Amino acid sequence: MDPILRFLVNGELLEDKKGARMVRREVAKYVAIQGQLYKRGFDQPLLKCLRPEQTDYVLSEGCYGHHIGGKALARKLVRAGYYWSSMMSYAQEFVRKYNGTQFANKKFGEFLSRMGIKQKFSSVEHPWSNGQVEAANKVILHSLKK
Known part of the structure; x- marks a missing residue:
């Protein structure tokens, strides 16, 4: 996330060629607005890219209903306007950790x-x-x- 944001704001690329090539390839999917990184979508509005420390807050404090599966929670987060690269797997793990066994614990x-x-x-x-x-x-x- 940081290399893409640095390239969009300052035009800085990573020093290694492989990383620079990856940033150039991925940068078309993102836009920076006032120092905040957003992911572009074909049929959806801009999605705010979250840092790892922000994801726990959004998942736990958001009103997204934790009695749903991980995939449904990830789709709700996208509809709410959030994005991070490991969103699907992280939401599934969060639901598994938060819900546990509902009536047998x-x-x-x-x-x-x-x-x-x-x-x-x-x-x-x-x-x-x-x-x-x-x-x-x-x-x-x-x-x-x-």
């Missing part, structure tokens, strides 16, 4: 024991019977239409 178990509630986990015994419910609903809906 130690903190929630302690809360339930203080409330005098015993938690039991169950699973669907016959998941293949769901088609029967859908068939019955189809018959009821067909009768209602008549």
